[in-house]
Amino acid sequence: MYQFNREEYNKRMEWYVDARFGMFIHWGLYSIPARGEWVRSVEEIPKEDYMKYFYEFDPKDYDPKKWARAAKEAGMKYVVLTAKHHDGFCLFDSKYTEFKSTNTKCGRDLVAEYVEAVRAEGLKVGLYFSLIDWYHDDFPHYGDRQHPMRNNPAYTNENRNWDNYVTFMHNQVREICTNYGQIDVLWFDFSYDDMMGEKWGATKLVNMVRELQPQVIIDNRLEASGQGYGSLATGNPTPYHGDFVSPEQIIPPHGIRDVNGDPLNWEACITMNNNWGYCARDKFFKPSSMIIKKLVECVSKGGNMLLNVGPDAYGNIPPESMQILSEIGAWMKKNSKSVYGCGLAGIEKPDYGRVTRNGNLLYYHMFENTMGPVPLTGIKPGTIKKIRLLCDGSEVPISDSWVHTDYPDIVFANLGPDPVLPDAVDTVLEVELTE
Structure with missing residues (x-):
């Protein structure tokens, strides 16, 4: 019977609650079509057509030191990179798939370089890992709500072995937790329909993660999506409960509390424009003044903000994003004391x-x-x-x-x-x- 340990939980959450501000980085093959990270699903692109981006991928300007420096200068305390997104492409050298950066023209383990660069700037290291994998043959295709081939009966699910997929997914998580030193945040994404909790082998998965990375902080998406709080909010946490709630593209109107009315840790993940992955035509960027106020709003409600950038096909953070980060950083240099380590004031919001x-x-x-x-x-x-x-x-x-x-x-x-x-x-x- 699982017993939630509040003391252990509070201890591992200390740095995270103090940090309040982090950088999300969505980057992968989808930066080449440049129509967002869900492009393969939205446009229902078959695997063989998507592979042209794999053979082309060669980010000549990739320099994670620049990313880490930009995050630090913006006043961010941690960074989370998509080690693998839903398309199944790995930015790390996984021995369980050929669909990885080391097999492209690039020929590099991009995660290894990233974690080294982030640590060198004194920032906490986060890795995002998709529970979904549209590349893997044993992941449901036809009829799955998300899969690119969901409407194509030629991609029947007959002879697909779900247990094989879960084993594969666990093996890749083990690699992430074993091969890259200390990981501070593990950001799983995401559960939907009946694909949640023990469907992912979640108890076994989290037990493995905690054994390999006892200090790591895990989001709530083994049992929720961008909506839903997870079991920590119910007062009866599962063995795979999230350490924080992860509202997406919204700041909770009144913060988030559990069934007893006690504040929960949460993190609003927010895009700068309207896409997570690079989208060449999406120029609808939120001004830095808005983001600064929304960061303050998050903190005033007891939450964090994870602000996203989507580097382009060459590995460059868009100039609009860099300008926004610079302007946020200028404000943070003078006012970060009102963000770091801060939270609920217990005072009604003033009009101003x-x-x-x-x-x-x-x-x-x-x-x-x-x-x-x-x-x-x-x-x-x-x-x-x-x-x-x-x-x-x-x-x-x-x-x-x-x-x-x-x-x-x-x-x-x-x-x-x-x-x-x-x-x-x-x-x-x-x-x-x-x-």
Whole structure:
């Protein structure tokens, strides 16, 4: 009978909860057609037609040191790379398939280079692994909701051996957990219909992973997809429960809590444009100002943000993404203290922004200025030790203006006569409490 160990769980989650911000990297053969990572499924491309990208794959500019440096300069603390996506192509040298980077013109174990580069920047190493494999002959084809050949009766599932597939999948996970040193995050993707939990041999799989990588943090997608919280939320966790919930392309309206009302760890995975993998025509990039505010929103609700980039066929992160990362990094250099190690403030969201908290330090994030002095809602008069602008450490006095005499139970901060905030995106006030 599985017994959840809260103490062990909290210990392995410490760095992750402190980090709050990571980089997702979706990259593989699909960067060549450049129509997103689901291109083979969406366009129902047969294996033999998709293979032309395998024979072409030769990312001449691949330099994971540049990726890791970009992540670090953006203020990210961990990186998660798609070691294998749904098309089954491996960026690592798996002995269980020929469909891998070492067999392309590239001829390199790209995961090995990636983990070395990420560690060299002092970042935590994450690997994404698809439970789905459209290349493997024993994975269901016809009638499967996702498979490229789902509508082609010529690809009958007769003589496909599911047990063989599960063994193959477990063997590849063992390789990832054995051949690349310490892995900090293992990001499985994903369960659907009856393909979940023990269908994947999940208990056996996670037991193996925990034996090989006892410190690793695992997402919840052995028992959920982008929707669904998983068994940790039910108060009755399975042996393969996720360590965090993984909402996709949405920030939970009120954070996420379990059945007892206690906060759960979660991570919103978000694209910069509208695709995970490189999509040459998708120029609908979210501005850095929006992403910064959404990162703060995640933290204020007790969650992390995993922000995606999709490098092109040569291995370059798109210039639009690099510019966005640079702008986020400029803000983080001055304000990261209000993100790292912070979480729920226990204070109602103010009209002008968000509040994050780390112990007796409250961070009031101002997305817009107020008319008159700034109300620091949730703080009792007489409990403030000091107020500072986080970006430069300058003193912000408590207001004694007559205009707020009707609100004696609220503390107001005096930002001075200028109606324009020092940072138009997010000006952060650090409020230190006396207790």
